[in-house]
Amino acid sequence: MPKNALAMPPRSTPLRPRRKALLIGASSGIGAALARRLAQEGYDLALLARRKDLLQRLCEEINTACGEVRAVYYVHDVRDRAAVPALLQRILADLGSLDLVIYNAGVNLPAGPEAYDFEKDLLMTEINYVGALAWLDHAAAIFQQLKSGQIVGISSVAGDRGRAGNPAYTASKAALTCYLEALRNRLSRYGVHVLTVRPGFVATDMLKQAQRPFMVISPEQAAADICKAIRRRRQSIYTPARWGWIMLVIRLIPSFIFRRLRFLA
Amino acid sequence: MNPIPSFQTLNRLGNFGRSLYAPAYLYQPTSVEEIEQIFKTARERGLTIGLRGAGKSYNDAALNGGGIVLDLRRMNRILEWNPETGLIRLEPGVTIQQLWQHTLPDGWWPPVVSGTMTTTLGGCLAMNIHGKNNFRMGTLGEHVLEFTLLLPTGLEIICGPKKNRDLFYAAVGGLGMLGVFTTITLQMKKIHSGFLRVRAWHVPDLNAHLAALEAGAPAHDYIVGWLDATAGGPGLGRGQIHAADYLPEGQDTHPERSLRVDYQTLPSKFFGLVPKSLLHYFMAPFMNNLGAWAVNSAKYLLSLPARSYSQTHAAFHFLLDYVPDWELAYGRQGLIQYQSFLPKETARDAWAEMLTLSRRRDLPSYLGVTKRHRPDGFLLSHAVDGFSLALDFKVTESKRARLATMLEDFDRIALEAGGRFYFAKNSETSPETARRFLSAEAVAKFKALKKRCDPHHLLQSDLYRRLFGEQE
Numbered sequence A: 001m002p003k004n005a006l007a008m009p010p011r012s013t014p015l016r017p018r019r020k021a022l023l024i025g026a027s028s029g030i031g032a033a034l035a036r037r038l039a040q041e042g043y044d045l046a047l048l049a050r051r052k053d054l055l056q057r058l059c060e061e062i063n064t065a066c067g068e069v070r071a072v073y074y075v076h077d078v079r080d081r082a083a084v085p086a087l088l089q090r091i092l093a094d095l096g097s098l099d100l101v102i103y104n105a106g107v108n109l110p111a112g113p114e115a116y117d118f119e120k121d122l123l124m125t126e127i128n129y130v131g132a133l134a135w136l137d138h139a140a141a142i143f144q145q146l147k148s149g150q151i152v153g154i155s156s157v158a159g160d161r162g163r164a165g166n167p168a169y170t171a172s173k174a175a176l177t178c179y180l181e182a183l184r185n186r187l188s189r190y191g192v193h194v195l196t197v198r199p200g201f202v203a204t205d206m207l208k209q210a211q212r213p214f215m216v217i218s219p220e221q222a223a224a225d226i227c228k229a230i231r232r233r234r235q236s237i238y239t240p241a242r243w244g245w246i247m248l249v250i251r252l253i254p255s256f257i258f259r260r261l262r263f264l265a
Numbered sequence B: 001m002n003p004i005p006s007f008q009t010l011n012r013l014g015n016f017g018r019s020l021y022a023p024a025y026l027y028q029p030t031s032v033e034e035i036e037q038i039f040k041t042a043r044e045r046g047l048t049i050g051l052r053g054a055g056k057s058y059n060d061a062a063l064n065g066g067g068i069v070l071d072l073r074r075m076n077r078i079l080e081w082n083p084e085t086g087l088i089r090l091e092p093g094v095t096i097q098q099l100w101q102h103t104l105p106d107g108w109w110p111p112v113v114s115g116t117m118t119t120t121l122g123g124c125l126a127m128n129i130h131g132k133n134n135f136r137m138g139t140l141g142e143h144v145l146e147f148t149l150l151l152p153t154g155l156e157i158i159c160g161p162k163k164n165r166d167l168f169y170a171a172v173g174g175l176g177m178l179g180v181f182t183t184i185t186l187q188m189k190k191i192h193s194g195f196l197r198v199r200a201w202h203v204p205d206l207n208a209h210l211a212a213l214e215a216g217a218p219a220h221d222y223i224v225g226w227l228d229a230t231a232g233g234p235g236l237g238r239g240q241i242h243a244a245d246y247l248p249e250g251q252d253t254h255p256e257r258s259l260r261v262d263y264q265t266l267p268s269k270f271f272g273l274v275p276k277s278l279l280h281y282f283m284a285p286f287m288n289n290l291g292a293w294a295v296n297s298a299k300y301l302l303s304l305p306a307r308s309y310s311q312t313h314a315a316f317h318f319l320l321d322y323v324p325d326w327e328l329a330y331g332r333q334g335l336i337q338y339q340s341f342l343p344k345e346t347a348r349d350a351w352a353e354m355l356t357l358s359r360r361r362d363l364p365s366y367l368g369v370t371k372r373h374r375p376d377g378f379l380l381s382h383a384v385d386g387f388s389l390a391l392d393f394k395v396t397e398s399k400r401a402r403l404a405t406m407l408e409d410f411d412r413i414a415l416e417a418g419g420r421f422y423f424a425k426n427s428e429t430s431p432e433t434a435r436r437f438l439s440a441e442a443v444a445k446f447k448a449l450k451k452r453c454d455p456h457h458l459l460q461s462d463l464y465r466r467l468f469g470e471q472e
Helices: A029-040 A052-066 A081-095 A118-146 A167-190 A205-209 A219-231 A243-252 B032-045 B096-106 B121-127 B165-171 B206-219 B276-286 B289-303 B313-317 B326-330 B347-360 B400-416 B431-438 B440-453 B462-468
Strands: A019-024 A043-049 A071-075 A100-103 A150-154 A193-199 A236-239 B010-014 B021-027 B049-052 B068-071 B078-082 B087-090 B144-150 B156-159 B180-187 B195-203 B222-227 B239-246 B307-312 B335-343 B367-373 B386-394
Touching (some): A019 A029, A019 A081, A019 A118, A029 A100, A029 A219, A043 A052, A043 A081, A052 A071, A071 A081, A081 A118, A118 A150, A118 B021, A150 A167, A150 A219, A167 A193, A219 A236, B032 B068, B032 B180, B049 B121, B078 B096, B087 B096, B121 B180, B144 B165, B156 B165, B195 B289, B239 B289, B276 B289, B335 B347, B347 B400, B400 B431, B431 B462, B440 B462
Parallel strands (some): A019 A043, A043 A071, A150 A193, B049 B068
Antiparallel strands (some): B144 B156, B144 B180, B222 B239, B335 B386, B367 B386
């Protein structure tokens, strides 16, 4: 964790405004790609993840590329929910303001097509969903109070249907999608923007868990789509966008048919 | 009062120009004990504290993003008033308005006032404000006999020009970074009428403008210039001078009437018709290069015949209160003010260069104001034996970057001319610029005092961070 306050990114002045983003789950995959992309777009970043060495390397890379302090990191496990309020307070104090909060932490731990594993399911729920509540409840409180801000949740196409292959993963993402929609319905009247992102298959560590990946995109492409949606204040996107059509069809399949389609369910 | 900063106590605080906002946990203490409690909370939570009065700085002086902000406006009691000697002891949240309205009926006026009367005395002293009489009366700090400073360590120290001198000369103009003024004792100025005698005349160019300020100052109690920053060529630096004088005793035959507060009150309607709170809507359409040129040119033409008239103190001094919420006319991105203080020998050439530059880059200032100044002995001082020029600029998305570059050029021109800057105004001053005009010794001395008064660096503001860094 940065101890020396001099290493913080500069604060806004009237003629040199700076946007500040907090990214939870930043060490690899979509998170790391998003961090690089947001830094390019001028954001100052607070990056959070469990793995310190990865975060440190990412910050150094970003700060060197930008030629100034743009990114700082904080080591955090999203299951450590008690630590969230104090850590968020500290990040806000370090950055000086907050414009964007992205919850990207997520794991996929399938137990196997016929097996059940409560420990794994609990872990997935804690990281994919409960951690999001722990962070975004506070982010929502801040933005509601300030009447501005953007919240982004990285959910998944997997949350659109309950799937036999990994019930708890799909349920955690469905819960996240629903929670983000509810936040949006609550916060839009305060001028706060909430974006739900549903990626398909992205070439990250998580792809190893996928059974039959197709239309795989790079994390950089996903990050580009997400940044564009943030700029345009979209409420919900699929990345790549054609997943929107695919999931429209899949959502419309009646359950009694869907459960018989082994290749889909 | 909830002593624990929660996200629900976050407030989006802004500056006077509505050009910068930052979130902070806002507290409005009413007593020294409450301030001490907040110091304790901040230490425990690892948060910093910024001090704020009325929030009328044009920059980030009263902002402390992500930290605590102590708004001292509720500590606004007048503790002692002696109409015989003109000595007044007050709390830091007392506004200039409260102050003059309290003392005027007894025939006393604040020795130094700001262009708006909504500022607090604590804020004014932390910035060491000056008025249109700076060349004669100096800054506000020169009329303070004593103040009590509450340090973040919990210590309360009484300072005056002879008592704890080093702290006195550092805390006045010290940006609220050494401690909280908890009481201030001020010497008021005796006056014999609620009126000022005002003379106004035009000046055709920058030479005449500065010459009029220099020659006029010794002969008057107040002097201020309006500068048409949209004019170029032979009219570069043209404008109008207003000089005002107190009435000598006996000249006002009914001083008891003109010294009444209601006599001084600014009218609430314009031409007796339009409520002034609506005026900024009518001003907004003129807040572009063409509109500003038209307004400034018209104002100059109207200023051609010299005039002489009586005006109340409130009407002469508080021009910024004349149109309520005038800042709104500048639009969503607000405005910034760039003020440079230049020695009288170099001012003409440096400002000619700045004004020409701003015209050439199509970034003219919509309002320019000039004053005459004298040096003072405070540690972080903006004062020079010379003049100041304050330029208002509208901030827009498309002009922001070009304006920033131009102000960098302005800083370079002003520094080369031996100029100084005022910490309640300029928003883009770099640490290098601050160090250069203040001198490295002055900065080091201030930081040493800060370390002594505030060893945990509890007091911070976005301004202080920008100019001097968060830590040693």
